[in-house]
Amino acid sequence: MVIKTFKALAEPNRLRIVELLKEKPYSVNEFAELLDIRQPQASKHLKILNEAGMVFVNTVAQRHIYSLNPESFCQLDEWINSFSTLWNNRLDNLDTHLRKTRKDQDGTY
Amino acid sequence: MVIKTFKALAEPNRLRIVELLKEKPYSVNEFAELLDIRQPQASKHLKILNEAGMVFVNTVAQRHIYSLNPESFCQLDEWINSFSTLWNNRLDNLDTHLRKTRKDQDGTY
DNA sequence: ATAGAATATTCTTGTCAAAGAATATTCTAT
DNA sequence: ATAGAATATTCTTTGACAAGAATATTCTAT
Numbered sequence: 001m002v003i004k005t006f007k008a009l010a011e012p013n014r015l016r017i018v019e020l021l022k023e024k025p026y027s028v029n030e031f032a033e034l035l036d037i038r039q040p041q042a043s044k045h046l047k048i049l050n051e052a053g054m055v056f057v058n059t060v061a062q063r064h065i066y067s068l069n070p071e072s073f074c075q076l077d078e079w080i081n082s083f084s085t086l087w088n089n090r091l092d093n094l095d096t097h098l099r100k101t102r103k104d105q106d107g108t109y
Numbered sequence: 110m111v112i113k114t115f116k117a118l119a120e121p122n123r124l125r126i127v128e129l130l131k132e133k134p135y136s137v138n139e140f141a142e143l144l145d146i147r148q149p150q151a152s153k154h155l156k157i158l159n160e161a162g163m164v165f166v167n168t169v170a171q172r173h174i175y176s177l178n179p180e181s182f183c184q185l186d187e188w189i190n191s192f193s194t195l196w197n198n199r200l201d202n203l204d205t206h207l208r209k210t211r212k213d214q215d216g217t218y
Numbered sequence: 219a220t221a222g223a224a225t226a227t228t229c230t231t232g233t234c235a236a237a238g239a240a241t242a243t244t245c246t247a248t
Numbered sequence: 249a250t251a252g253a254a255t256a257t258t259c260t261t262t263g264a265c266a267a268g269a270a271t272a273t274t275c276t277a278t
Contacts, residue, residue: 003124010119011236015112022192028255041237043256062245062254070195077189077196083131084186086179120266137225150267152226171224171275 008052117161
């Protein structure tokens, strides 16, 4: 169900959150500050990322520290690798395919 | 601008289109049939995928044959690989981290 | 030139999701 | 126990986008 991951990443604040988490974990309020949004929105976005399995929580006192969940990135990597024939093995096949269909075209290619 | 790619893939029909294109190129009407949607929606979805740079058109007579654009998948692959330290180099660090924080989680792990 | 095939565009409607605002919950000090 | 800090939830409003419906455009045969 990789589409849940795409939906989670299709929002600017959440994409930013994920990229910030590449450096280190952050708390909810830290995200609110870094993204210049209010705390409730930060909570909501983190909840969505959490439900998408991209993030997990680490409770320290009242603070909820969020970190990246490698698992979901693994799956995403696998999904993309299922397309890897596009730019690896079949680069020649693609070329021949284009060459083959070129004659069917009106010269705009 | 990888977020445009995520937005494009965050819709079930478009995700399906991309996965169908993994096999071979298709025309607009073929997508409409395969996805059981009407032709205009197929056109619109393909337009969005095209504007996101994930797909390119090959005009054959009146038919518009759509194929995957490897470039965008390359970029997506690069984006994900920028997170690769998550599941490669630091697998041991992650393991000890999880071991340390496991008691704070809700048991779904 | 005309008809038909294939695709694209426009406009409207309905739905879902993000933001705002207020409040609730949870935890920790004292 | 209580106050305050940190986070979560609820409700409403707003905006974006997908679907529907109708029509327009483009191209190809004849």
